[in-house]
Amino acid sequence: MPLKKNVVDEIRWLISASRAQRIRPILEFAEQEIVIPEGLHEGTRYRADTIPWQRLWFEAIDSGQWSRYVLTACVQSGKTLVGWVIPVLWHIFEWKENFGAGVPSMDLAGDKWRLELLPAINASVRFRPLKPIAGRGSKGGDFEAIEFRHGPTLKFLSGHGGDEKRSSITLRGSAVTEADRLDSAGETSREAAPIYQIEGRSASFEDRARFYAECTSTITTGFVARERQAGSGSVIMCPCQHCGEYVCVEREHLVGWETAESEIDAREQAAWICPNCSVIITEAERATMNHNAVLIHRGQTIERDGTVIGKPPATRTLTFRANAFNNLLWSGPYIAAQEWLAKHDKDQESAEKKLRQWYWALPVEPNAIDVTPLTVEDVMGRQVERLTRGIVPAGTFQISGAADIRKTQIHYVIIAWYRAGGVVRGHVVDVGIVPVLSSKFGIRRALREGLRSMRDARIEPGFREQGEKKIWRPGWFPIDAYWHGEAVRDFVRECKAMGLRRYIPSFGRGLSAEHGRGRYQHPLEETKKKPHVGEEFYISWSQKYAMHHMVVNADHWKTFVREGFATPDDQPGAISVFEAITEDELKLVQQFAKQNVAERAYTKVVPEKGEVLCYANDSARPNHFGDASYNACAAGYLCGVRISDVSPVIKQLVEDEPQRQQLQRPEPMTMPDGRPYFITNRD
Numbered sequence: 205m206p207l208k209k210n211v212v213d214e215i216r217w218l219i220s221a222s223r224a225q226r227i228r229p230i231l232e233f234a235e236q237e238i239v240i241p242e243g244l245h246e247g248t249r250y251r252a253d254t255i256p257w258q259r260l261w262f263e264a265i266d267s268g269q270w271s272r273y274v275l276t277a278c279v280q281s282g283k284t285l286v287g288w289v290i291p292v293l294w295h296i297f298e299w300k301e302n303f304g305a306g307v308p309s310m311d312l313a314g315d316k317w318r319l320e321l322l323p324a325i326n327a328s329v330r331f332r333p334l335k336p337i338a339g340r341g342s343k344g345g346d347f348e349a350i351e352f353r354h355g356p357t358l359k360f361l362s363g364h365g366g367d368e369k370r371s372s373i374t375l376r377g378s379a380v381t382e383a384d385r386l387d388s389a390g391e392t393s394r395e396a397a398p399i400y401q402i403e404g405r406s407a408s409f410e411d412r413a414r415f416y417a418e419c420t421s422t423i424t425t426g427f428v429a430r431e432r433q434a435g436s437g438s439v440i441m442c443p444c445q446h447c448g449e450y451v452c453v454e455r456e457h458l459v460g461w462e463t464a465e466s467e468i469d470a471r472e473q474a475a476w477i478c479p480n481c482s483v484i485i486t487e488a489e490r491a492t493m494n495h496n497a498v499l500i501h502r503g504q505t506i507e508r509d510g511t512v513i514g515k516p517p518a519t520r521t522l523t524f525r526a527n528a529f530n531n532l533l534w535s536g537p538y539i540a541a542q543e544w545l546a547k548h549d550k551d552q553e554s555a556e557k558k559l560r561q562w563y564w565a566l567p568v569e570p571n572a573i574d575v576t577p578l579t580v581e582d583v584m585g586r587q588v589e590r591l592t593r594g595i596v597p598a599g600t601f602q603i604s605g606a607a608d609i610r611k612t613q614i615h616y617v618i619i620a621w622y623r624a625g626g627v628v629r630g631h632v633v634d635v636g637i638v639p640v641l642s643s644k645f646g647i648r649r650a651l652r653e654g655l656r657s658m659r660d661a662r663i664e665p666g667f668r669e670q671g672e673k674k675i676w677r678p679g680w681f682p683i684d685a686y687w688h689g690e691a692v693r694d695f696v697r698e699c700k701a702m703g704l705r706r707y708i709p710s711f712g713r714g715l716s717a718e719h720g721r722g723r724y725q726h727p728l729e730e731t732k733k734k735p736h737v738g739e740e741f742y743i744s745w746s747q748k749y750a751m752h753h754m755v756v757n758a759d760h761w762k763t764f765v766r767e768g769f770a771t772p773d774d775q776p777g778a779i780s781v782f783e784a785i786t787e788d789e790l791k792l793v794q795q796f797a798k799q800n801v802a803e804r805a806y807t808k809v810v811p812e813k814g815e816v817l818c819y820a821n822d823s824a825r826p827n828h829f830g831d832a833s834y835n836a837c838a839a840g841y842l843c844g845v846r847i848s849d850v851s852p853v854i855k856q857l858v859e860d861e862p863q864r865q866q867l868q869r870p871e872p873m874t875m876p877d878g879r880p881y882f883i884t885n886r887d
Contacts, residue, residue, distance in 0.1 A: 227298055227299060228298055229262075229266040230262050230265050230266055230290065230291070230294050231252060231259065231262035231263060231265075231266055233290075233294050233298050234250050234252065234262060234286075234290050234294075235249070235250055235251060235252060237293075237297070237328055237330060237331070238250035238290060238293070238324065238327075238328065239324075239327035239328055240327070241323035241324050241326070241327045242323060244533070247327075250290075253495065254532070255281060255282055255530075255531060255532055255533065256494040256495045256497060256530070256532070257277070257440055257494065257497065257526040257530040257531075258282060258286045260440065260497060260498075260499045260524075261275065261286055261287075261524055261526075262286070263499075264438070264499060264522050264524065265291075265522075269516070269522075270436070270519075270520055270521060270522040271411060271412075271413060271414060271415070271520045272403075272414075272415045272416075272417075272435070272520055272521040272522065273287075273291075273414075273415070273416045273417070273521075273522045273524070274383070274416075274417045274418075274427075274428060274431045274432070274435060274521060274522065274523045274524065275287040275416075275417070275418040275419075275524045275525075276418070276419055276420065276421045276428045276432075276524070276525050276526075276565045277418075277524075277525065277526040277527075277530075277531070277565050278526070278527060278528050278531050278534075278562060278563050278564065278565050279420060279562045279563075280531075280533065280534075281526065281530075281531040281533060283418055283420070283526075284320060284381060284418060285320075285324075287379075287381075287416060287417075287418025288305075288320075288379050288380070288381040288416065288418050289320055289321060289324050290324075291379045291414075291416045292305055292321060292358065292379050293321070293324060293325070293331070295356075295376075295377055295379075295414070296352060296356050296358055297330075297331055297334070297354075300354060300355060300356055301356055301376055301377075302356050302357045302358075302359065302373075302375055302376075303356065303357075303358055303359070303375060303376075303377055303378065303379070304358075304359050304360075304361050304373075304375045304377065304378030304379070304402060304405060305321075305358055305359070305360050305361065305378070305379060305381075306361045306362075306378055306379065306380030306381065306383075306386060306398075306399065306402045306417075307360060307361070307362055307380075307381060307382070308362065308381075308382050308385035308386055309362050310348065310360065310362040312362075313348065313360040313362065316360075316381065317350070317360075321358075322335075333353070334352050334353045334354050335352065335353070336350060336351060336352060336353060337353070348360050359373050359375065361378065361398075361402045361405070362398070373405060374405055374406075374408060375405045375406055376406055376409045376412060376413055376414065377406055377413060377414035377415065377416075378402050378403065378405060378406065378414075378415060378416070379415075379416035379417070379418075380399055380402060380415075380416065380417040380418070381418055381419070382418075382419055382420075383399055383417040383418065383419035383427050383428055384419045384420075384422040384423070384426040384427050384428055385419075386398040386399040386402070386427070387399055387426055387427040397427075399417070399427055403415045411520075417431075420561055420562065420565070421525075421560070421561050421565050421566055421567045422561060422567060422568065423567050423568050423820075424567045424568065426567060428523075428567070429567040431521060431523050432523040432525065434519070434521065434523075435517075435519050435521035435522065435523035436501040436502060436516060436517055436519055436521060436522050436523050436524075437501060437502035437517070437523055438499050438500065438501045438502075438522060438523060438524050438525070439452050439499070439500055439501075439525075440452065440497050440498075440499060440525075440526060440530055441497060441498050441499075441500055441506050442493035442494055442496065442497045442529075443493060443496050443497075443508075443510070444478040444480060444481060444483070444485070444493065445485070445489045445492060445493065446478060446481055446483040446485075447478060447480050447481035447483070448508050449478075449480045449481070449508060450498060450506045450507075450508070450510070451478055451479045451480050452479065453476060453478075453479060453485075453493075453527075453529040454479070454527065454529070454564070455527070455528075455563075455564050455566075457476055457477050457478070457479055457529075458474060458475075458476055458528075458529075458536060458539060458540055458543065459474070459475060459476075459477055460473040460474045460475045460540070461473055461474040461540035461541075461543055461544050462547075464544055466544075467541050467544055467545060470537075470540045470541050470543070470544035471537035471538070471540060471541050472537070473540075474536055474537050474539075474540030474541075475536065476490055476529065476536050487535060487536060490529065490532075490536070491532055494529075494530055494532060497530070498510055498512065499524075500512055501516040501517060502516070502517045503515065503516070503517055504516060525565050526565060527563075527564050527565050527566075528563045528564055528565075539563060542559065542563060543559065546558070546559050551723075575805050575806060575807060575817070577801060577804060577805060578766045578769055578770060578800070578801045578805075579801060580794070580797045580798055580801055582769055582770065582801075583769050583781065583796070583797035583800055583801065584781075584793065584794065584797050586769055586773065586779065586780045586781045587780070587781050587782065587783045587784065587793065588631065588780045588781070588782065588783055589783055590783065591631070591670065591780075591782055591783055592782055592783050592785055593633075593634055593782045593783075593784070593785075593789055594633060594634050594667055594668070594782070595633065595667070595668060595669075595670050595782070596620045596622075596631075596633055596667045596668065596669040596670060596676050597620055597622045597624075597631050597669075597670055598622070598624075598669065598670045598671055598672070599622040599623045599624050600620045600621065600622040600631075600669060600676060601621060601622065601623060602620075602621045602679055602840065602843045602844060602845055603618060603619060603620045603621065603633065603667065603676045603677070603678050603679065603843075604618075604619055604621070604678050604679055604680055604681070604836050604837070604839035604840040604842070604843050604845070605617060605618040605619065605663065605678040605680075605681045605836050605839065606681060606682045606683070606684075606710070606831075606832045606833075606835030606836040606838075606839055607655075607658065607681070607682075607683045607684065607832055607835075608684045608828040608829070608831040608832045608835075609640070609651060609654075609655075609683065609684060609687060609688065609691075609692065610640070610687065610828060611640065611642050611647060612639065612640050612642060613637050613638065613639060613640055613654075613828070614637070614638040614640060614651075614654045614655065614658055615635070615636075615637055615799075615828035615829050615831075615832050616634075616635065616636050616638070616658055616662065616663070616832055617632065617634075617635050617796075617829060617832040617833050617836045618632070618633045618634040618635070618663075618667065618678065618836070619631065619632055619633065619779070619833075619836045619837065619840060620633045620667070620676065621840050621843075621845040625774060627774075627775065627776040628776055628777070628845065628846065628847050629773075629776070629777065629778045629779070629780070630768055630777070630778070630779040630780070630837070630840070631779070631780045631781075631782070632779065632780065632781045632782060632796070632833075633667050633782060634662070634667065634782070635792060635793070635796045635829060635832075636658075636662055636792070637792075637795075638654050638655075638657055638658045638662070639654065640653075640654040641653070641654070647688060647691070648688065648690070648691045648694075651688055651691040651692075651695075652691055652694055652695055655683070655691075655692070655695040656695070656698075659695075659699070659704075659707075663677065663678065663681065664677065664704070677706070678706050678839070678843075679706060679839070679842070679843035679844075680706050680708065680839040680840075680842045680843055681706045681707050681708070681839065682707075682708050682709070682710035682754045682756075682835045682836075682838070682839050683695070683696070683707060683708070683709060683710060684710055684711070684712065684831060684832075684835065685709035685710060685711060685753065686711055686712075689709060692709050693709055693749055693751060695707070696708060696709055696751065697751070708743075708752060708753060708754050709751065709753040709754070710753060710754040710755070710756055710835055710838075711753060711754070711755050711756070712756045712757075712758035712761075712831065712834070712835065713755065713756070713757065713758060714757075714758050714759045714818060714819070715757065715759045715760075715816050715818055724740075724755070724756075724757040724758070724759070724760075726740060726742070726757065727742050732745070733745045733747075735752075736842075738838075738841050738842055739760075739838075739841050740756070740757035740760035740761065740838075741754060741755060741756040741757060741761070741838045741841070741842070742754075742755055743755075743842075754835075754838070754839075754842070756834070756835060756838045758819070758831075758834060759816065759817060759818050759819055761834035761835070761837050761838045762803070762805075762819050762830070762834045763805075763817050764777075764834065764837050765779065765800065765830070765833045765834050765837055766800075766805065768837070769800070776847050777847040781793060781796070795829065796829045798825075798826075799825075799826050799827050799828055799829035799830045800827075800829055800830045800833055801830075802821060802825040802826065802827040802830060803819040803820060803821045803827055803830065804819065804820050804821070805817060805818075805819055806818060806819075806820065
């Protein structure tokens with residue numbers, strides 16, 4: 205008896221459903237499903253051969269030889285698309301599994317979703333209906349996870365926040381964008397750097413785990429550079445159309461632009477040359493070379509016929525780098541013009557940094573020599589027995605302080621300057637952290653409230669001198685105003701109205717301009733707009749804000765702090781720290797010590813200054829107490845403090861009251877038209 209049609213249909217469905225779904229390789233998935241959402245090729249289906257190195261990247265993933273994939277390439281070459289967006293979509297829509305998306309901060313999660321992932325999803329006819337139609341991710345807003353209609357959840361994992369943000373979910377795989385920005389643990393973290401915590405969510409899957417990371421190359425000690433040294437060290441080899449050898453074309457093989465007299469000449473004179481035969485490579489030949497490229501790994505060589513000789517290194521990490529020669533979206537003349545412009549840029553250091561990182565996918569290697577660093581133990585060992593927190597040492601003649609502000613906290617440091625045994629020394633009387641309730645009040649109001657709390661509860665009550673009833677307050681108290689400077693200026697105006705003149709906005713600048721704040725330039729003389737010039741700092745009048753501010757040579761005063769902690773405690777300029785007698789105080793002093801040694805000290809040659817000592821925060825560790833410390837020391841100089849081992853000179857500086865008062869008070873400052881700055885001093 206024949207089966208009814210509906211029964212046959214049910215059987216066919218059952219047979220079809222019982223078959224295991226074929227998981228397409230990522231290259232096949234990308235070319236069949238991805239539509240370019242923006243840019244020159246917007247609306248067209250993705251093709252790996254448009255930028256041929258991307259085919260090599262996907263083929264390496266599909267080889268099954270690796271389980272960790274680290275990509276660096278020049279900007280505007282589709283690096284984020286193939287290194288982050290497509291792996292995320294492949295696991296969500298092809299594997300249909302929960303997946304992690306690593307981002308530097310949760311504030312960026314929304315932007316990454318709306319600007320990079322969502323456009324790629326919307327461009328696909330198959331993916332678009334699977335978006336959530338309600339809840340987080342459907343219409344924007346703050347979110348940490350997106351549950352798609354076919355089941356999988358995309359979990360955003362950030363570099364900020366507590367460790368629990370990254371440890372509350374188990375995932376087989378994750379992909380991290382801007383990887384070097386997740387390469388250091390936060391100051392409240394007890395675990396490894398966030399990028400390793402994110403990868404650790406897949407530990408239970410062992411060899412089945414998958415981890416992807418992409419980033420523009422940053423520094424030689426960053427995550428990408430370190431992984432390249434330890435991983436496969438893969439190299440793109442292209443066959444020369446003239447000699448037939450497979451070669452790796454690098455920056456030094458773009459020639460001819462160096463002697464050009466203009467950017468236009470640089471474009472016209474530039475040419476690629478083969479590293480082996482030195483014959484000029486045309487743009488058409490360059491394209492052919494890249495389309496026929498082969499990827500080899502550390503320890504391997506390649507024959508003229510394309511045969512790869514040797515075994516790849518024993519690692520599960522593929523480290524892939526593509527440079528400007530491999531980016532066919534840029535012509536050789538365009539790249540040469542960028543080289544010429546960088547060579548003639550006034551800030552050659554920044555221009556060179558941009559070229560290495562953005563165009564050649566190389567980490568920055570500063571022209572520097574490391575010097576012996578200060579250690580946490582060095583600073584912790586400077587605690588003075590029985591001189592507890594908040595107590596000013598006997599013999600003090602001035603104290604100064606400073607604060608560094610951030611989104612959630614204000615860090616402050618108070619230093620007493622005292623004379624003992626005929627020499628001047630510094631003693632850290634107090635350090636503290638004041639909460640900033642940005643999530644409750646908004647950043648500007650929260651900062652203002654936090655600064656008021658610091659002033660009213662910590663600074664203005666003063667600090668008692670050892671064995672005396674005398675109360676000391678800072679002569680000057682600069683507040684770093686680079687971040688949300690308007691909130692700092694509002695606070696300073698409020699303090700002025702209260703008659704509290706010690707507070708002043710400050711700006712720290714380095715000698716090497718590596719901090720994104722410009723290079724410190726010391727004034728040659730005092731002027732109406734720069735009424736006071738001190739030791740590697742000056743006071744400047746801002747017409748725009750009708751306010752004085754302090755500009756400090758950060759590198760100089762960081763050295764002052766480090767030398768202070770390294771100097772024997774009975775010598776001029778030695779800096780000591782209060783004794784921590786409770787567990788909370790011990791943790792605070794430890795934080796203070798860690799943040800004062802967070803930066804790497806090195807020497808380098810700076811134009812017009814010769815060899816100088818500079819500082820770099822390679823791993824982006826918290827250094828807020830360090831910034832407050834160097835500002836507090838510069839403020840000490842503004843108060844009249846001078847370090848000298850000649851007792852008569854010290855005596856004169858300390859006991860000459862009129863001169864000291866003149867130095868420590870802001871009355872010498874004037875308006876640009878010559879009138880006294882403070883209205884109470886005007887006729």
